[in-house]
Each structure stands twice: as structure tokens, then as C-alpha cells.
Amino acid sequence: MPEMSEEKVAAVEGSSLAQINDIDIDDVIDYVHKDLKRLPGYLDLYRRYLRQRWDVFDIDFTRDVRDWSESMTQEERDAFVAISSGFHHGERQVEVELPVFMLGGSEESRIYMSSQIEDEARHTVFFDRFYREVVGLPGDSVQEVLDASFEHVSETFVGPFGLLAYQADELRADPDDLAARVRYGTTYFLWIEGVLALSVMKITLSYCRNRGFLPGYYAGFTATCRDEARHVQFGMRFLREAVQQDPRMLQEIHETLRTILMINGATSRRVMLEALGWSQEEVRRLMIRQLTMKLTDVGIGLPPDLERMISGIQPELAGG
Numbered sequence: 271m272p273e274m275s276e277e278k279v280a281a282v283e284g285s286s287l288a289q290i291n292d293i294d295i296d297d298v299i300d301y302v303h304k305d306l307k308r309l310p311g312y313l314d315l316y317r318r319y320l321r322q323r324w325d326v327f328d329i330d331f332t333r334d335v336r337d338w339s340e341s342m343t344q345e346e347r348d349a350f351v352a353i354s355s356g357f358h359h360g361e362r363q364v365e366v367e368l369p370v371f372m373l374g375g376s377e378e379s380r381i382y383m384s385s386q387i388e389d390e391a392r393h394t395v396f397f398d399r400f401y402r403e404v405v406g407l408p409g410d411s412v413q414e415v416l417d418a419s420f421e422h423v424s425e426t427f428v429g430p431f432g433l434l435a436y437q438a439d440e441l442r443a444d445p446d447d448l449a450a451r452v453r454y455g456t457t458y459f460l461w462i463e464g465v466l467a468l469s470v471m472k473i474t475l476s477y478c479r480n481r482g483f484l485p486g487y488y489a490g491f492t493a494t495c496r497d498e499a500r501h502v503q504f505g506m507r508f509l510r511e512a513v514q515q516d517p518r519m520l521q522e523i524h525e526t527l528r529t530i531l532m533i534n535g536a537t538s539r540r541v542m543l544e545a546l547g548w549s550q551e552e553v554r555r556l557m558i559r560q561l562t563m564k565l566t567d568v569g570i571g572l573p574p575d576l577e578r579m580i581s582g583i584q585p586e587l588a589g590g
């Protein structure tokens with residue numbers, strides 16, 4: 271991948287919420303990968319969080335409401351809701367399942383983790399506002415709006431989110447068990463955030479940008495993607511350090527990836543991606559690229575059976 275220019279990095283890093291509509295989503299995705307070879311320390315990422323934190327109540331959805339009802343077709347709305355509902359539920363799940371990961375690890379890791387939990391809570395509120403104010407789903411509480419969007423979810427939650435719930439339970443028994451942390455980290459930081467979330471971001475945000483629709487969603491979700499850059503960098507650093515500390519952890523990463531790839535594509539219905547300008551094959555290739563780029567940059571090698579499984583990845587759309 272060509273190096274990002276200094277100006278682009280500065281624009282992605284320093285944009286306020288009001289300036290973020292000028293940022294191209296591809297630059298934010300490049301930014302996720304920019305530091306993977308070097309990988310910033312946990313306190314550097316915490317410091318970046320303090321600078322980049324945004325106020326979810328500052329997002330203005332006025333134009334989005336108009337675009338949603340007047341400019342978008344029913345097909346586009348259906349595809350959009352099918353893709354973003356996995357995120358709506360995914361954000362909530364990780365917000366409540368990250369605290370167990372925060373209990374283990376170094377003090378630096380815990381301090382950083384407090385910021386990621388706050389990010390995920392803010393992302394949950396972002397989707398709550400979007401579904402309430404733009405999609406128009408009913409509900410007095412956050413839970414009621416989640417219940418109202420559940421019928422649109424194509425992710426079955428038997429997949430990576432079910433696996434993560436199981437791994438969080440396992441970690442609860444001993445939050446300092448390194449192998450359990452690595453299994454959890456592979457599912458969450460590498461697959462759910464590094465592959466699924468970034469793919470959904472690329473699909474929905476490039477749709478918004480190409481069509482000039484939904485500026486409130488674009489601002490909030492691009493800021494969310496910048497938060498994800500920190501989450502993925504934390505996760506890749508954690509996995510790399512775990513393998514350096516104990517080479518047997520590489521087996522744990524491989525085993526977890528085997529499980530994930532075995533259940534990959536277990537969705538309840540096919541999302542009509544074509545309405546948003548994407549083919550199934552393009553999404554497959556996007557996911558494969560997101561995964562292999564991270565593994566290569568961080569120096570996690572793969573045995574041939576896993577290479578084969580990766581080349582057979584099927585579209586799956588959720589995130590957190």
C-alpha cells in the first residue's frame with residue numbers, strides 16, 4: 271500500500287466533527303493500516319482518543335431525514351437498514367462485553383480500554399439516534415429501539431457475536447488467562463472490528479459519499495471509523511505482544527480463525543448489496559483484503575489450510 275501523505279494523515283487525525291464530512295472514507299481506512307507495522311503504544315492511543323472524542327449529540331440529522339424519505343428508493347433503504355442493523359446490535363454487545371477484557375492486562379492496557387468502552391457506548395447512542403430520528407423506528411428506551419431494528423438484522427448472532435459472548439464468559443472466569451484473552455481478541459479486534467466493521471463502513475459510507483446522501487450519518491460513522499482505527503491498532507498490538515510473550519499464542523489465533531471462518535457467512539438472509547452499488551464478489555474481496563492486510567502487517571503467518579479458508583470467505587455484514 272502506498273504511504274499516506276502527511277496532509278492526509280493530519281486531516282484524518284485533526285478533523286473536528288464539523289470538518290469530517292470533507293474526509294474521504296478511503297483515507298480513514300488507509301489510516302487504520304498506516305501504523306500497523308509500528309503500532310502505537312496503549313497510552314499514545316489513549317491520548318489520541320482524548321483529542322478525537324466527539325459529541326454524538328452534535329450530529330445534525332435534518333438533511334438525512336429528507337434524503338431518507340424523499341431521495342432514497344425503498345430498495346436502498348432496505349439494503350441500508352439490513353447492513354446497519356448488525357452494527358446497531360453489535361455496538362451494544364461490545365459495549366457490555368468489553369469490561370471483562372479491561373479487568374486483565376497491564377495498567378496501560380486498562381486505561382486505554384476505558385476509552386474504548388466509552389467509544390462503543392457512544393457508537394450505540396449514534397445508532398440509537400439514527401434509527402429514532404432518520405429511520406423512524408418507535409421506542410422510548412434504547413432497548414426498545416434495538417428491539418424494533420432486530421427484524422432487519424441479517425447477522426444471526428450464532429456467528430462471531432455468539433462466539434464472542436461465549437469467549438467473554440470464558441474470560442470472566444480468569445481475566446488474566448492469556449490464551450482466553452487472545453481468543454477473545456482474535457474474534458473481536460481482528461475479525462469483528464478489523465474485517466466486518468471496516469467492510470460495512472466502506473460500503474455504507476462510499477454509498478453516502480457517491481450519492482451525496484445522509485450527511486449526518488456520514489459524519490458520525492466516519493468519526494466512528496476513526497475510533498475503530500484506534501481499536502484495531504490496540505488489538506493488533508495486543509495480539510503481536512501476546513505471541514512475542516508466548517509463541518504458543520499463535521496456535522490460539524489460528525484455532526480461533528478456523529472457528530470464525532467455519533461459521534462465516536451464516537446469515538439469515540442475503541443482503542441486497544447491489545442496491546448500494548456493490549456486488550457480492552466485491553464485498554468478498556474487500557473482506558479478504560481487510561483480513562490479509564492486517565495479518566501481514568502485524569507479522570502473523572498462516573498455515574495453508576487457513577489460507578484456503580480465507581480465499582473462500584463469504585459476505586457477512588455486521589460490526590461493533
Ligand SMILES: [Fe+2]
Nearest residue numbers: 463498501590
Ligand atoms: Fe470498536
Ligand SMILES: [Fe+2]
Nearest residue numbers: 361390393590
Ligand atoms: Fe464501535
